[in-house]
Amino acid sequence: AQSVTQLGSHVSVSEGALVLLRCNYSSSVPPYLFWYVQYPNQGLQLLLKYTSAATLVKGINGFEAEFKKSETSFHLTKPSAHMSDAAEYFCAVTGGSYIPTFGRGTSLIVHP
Amino acid sequence: DGGITQSPKYLFRKEGQNVTLSCEQNLNHDAMYWYRQDPGQGLRLIYYSQIVNDFQKGDIAEGYSVSREKKESFPLTVTSAQKNPTAFYLCASSLRDRTIDEQYFGPGTRLTVT
Numbered sequence: 192a193q194s195v196t197q198l199g200s201h202v203s204v205s206e207g208a209l210v211l212l213r214c215n216y217s218s219s220v221p222p223y224l225f226w227y228v229q230y231p232n233q234g235l236q237l238l239l240k241y242t243s244a245a246t247l248v249k250g251i252n253g254f255e256a257e258f259k260k261s262e263t264s265f266h267l268t269k270p271s272a273h274m275s276d277a278a279e280y281f282c283a284v285t286g287g288s289y290i291p292t293f294g295r296g297t298s299l300i301v302h303p
Numbered sequence: 304d305g306g307i308t309q310s311p312k313y314l315f316r317k318e319g320q321n322v323t324l325s326c327e328q329n330l331n332h333d334a335m336y337w338y339r340q341d342p343g344q345g346l347r348l349i350y351y352s353q354i355v356n357d358f359q360k361g362d363i364a365e366g367y368s369v370s371r372e373k374k375e376s377f378p379l380t381v382t383s384a385q386k387n388p389t390a391f392y393l394c395a396s397s398l399r400d401r402t403i404d405e406q407y408f409g410p411g412t413r414l415t416v417t
Contacts, residue, residue: 200343223402234307234393234408235346242403281345285402290336290361295345 193218193287197294205302210269212297214282222286224265226256229279277301305330307409309394314414324379324412326394334400335377340391353400388416
């Protein structure tokens with residue numbers, strides 16, 4: 192069985208501030224973890240994925256995520272938010288099944 | 304450029320009519336998926352297909368049907384039996400049916416039924 196919980200349906204930050212989007216997972220086998228971004232009225236795009244090669248994963252647009260097995264977490268961060276980062280972010284897990292289980296999404300709001 | 308195309312972008316139908324949403328990929332991916340997205344509910348899996356001429360029901364298959372006659376194409380029909388069809392529909396594909404494979408998404412079709 193596999194599941195994902197994204198804490199906070201909305202996160203609001205100021206431009207230039209740290210972005211932290213939280214994701215906790217549950218998996219009965221070693222997981223693969225993914226972060227996707229969705230801009231309004233568009234499909235999802237892969238930001239980064241964890242495949243056990245390295246616990247700190249760097250993705251596109253300056254985002255990175257750290258896999259912490261002890262905390263069953265895979266939080267997404269970016270040091271400095273840009274207005275263009277405003278979007279919906281989804282965490283997903285595979286492992287028990289190749290069909291990903293997606294979180295409910297976190298809407299990132301960036302204030303000027 | 305390789306990718307997934309969905310057409311049309313916006314679709315309007317009267318209640319009681321069947322409607323078919325198109326999904327085509329030129330990524331040479333084996334697996335394809337259909338999701339429904341409603342505000343605040345994330346993505347819910349409707350149908351998926353690992354290979355041509357084979358597909359499986361997802362979590363919310365009732366009122367939907369699919370076919371996979373070609374590797375590149377995975378059309379979704381929303382039938383009149385679907386009680387609440389108005390939603391944003393996303394098609395996706397992955398290279399294989401492996402846990403390490405990420406999904407590639409199309410731009411989506413927004414269906415409105417009145």
